[in-house]
Amino acid sequence: GAVVSQHPSWVICKSGTSVKIECRSLDFQATTMFWYRQFPKQSLMLMATSNEGSKATYEQGVEKDKFLINHASLTLSTLTVTSAHPEDSSFYICSARVAGWETQYFGPGTRLLVL
C-alpha cells in the first residue's frame, strides 16, 4: 500500500517551453502533497506544500509563478515548470501524506532536462 506515482519519469524539452509533471497517490487519498527538487549529488530541497483545494505554500526562494502547483483532487497534484530554462534541469520528486500519518510516501521522481 501507500504507492505514489509520477509521470513522466523523464522529460527533455527546449528552453522556453512549459513542462507539466503529475503526482498521483494510487491507493490512498493524500491530504497533502509535497514537491522537492534534487540536483545531482545533493539533497532534496522542499519547494512547496500543496493541500487539496487550496493554494500551495512555497518555500522561501521558490518562485510561485515559475513553478505552478495544482492540487485538484485528493489523489493528484501537478507541478508545471513554466518557461523552463537549462538551470531548471533537475530531478523533481513528489511525496504524499495523509493527515495523522507520520510518514510521507515518495514518488519515483521525474528527471527534467532543458536544452
Add this chain to the structure above:
Amino acid sequence: SQQGEEDPQALSIQEGENATMNCSYKTSINNLQWYRQNSGRGLVHLILIRSNEREKHSGRLRVTLDTSKKSSSLLITASRAADTASYFCATDRGTGNQFYFGTGTSLTVIP
C-alpha cells in the same frame, strides 16, 4: 541544506562491516526519519524515531536520537552490497507536515 548536515558525506566499507551515519539538525522536531535513495530513484522509508525516543531498531538498522544535541545516527550492521545507496535524514517539525532533509551520506559497500 534546509535543515541540517550529515556526515560523512561519503563512506566506503567492505561487505560485512558496520556503517554509521550521523545527522545534525537545527530546530526542534516532532520526529526524525531516515530514507534510502538508490541512484536516480525515489526514496524508500527506513525508520522513524519520535522526539521522545532515544533508540530504535529495525532488522539490521539501529537509530539513535539525542534531542539535546540535535543529532541522530543510523547504524547499518553486517552491511551488504545491496545497501549501497544514499541515506538521508528528514526532520518533521510538527507544523505543516513538511520534511526537511539533511545533506545525505553516500554509502558504498564493496563486495
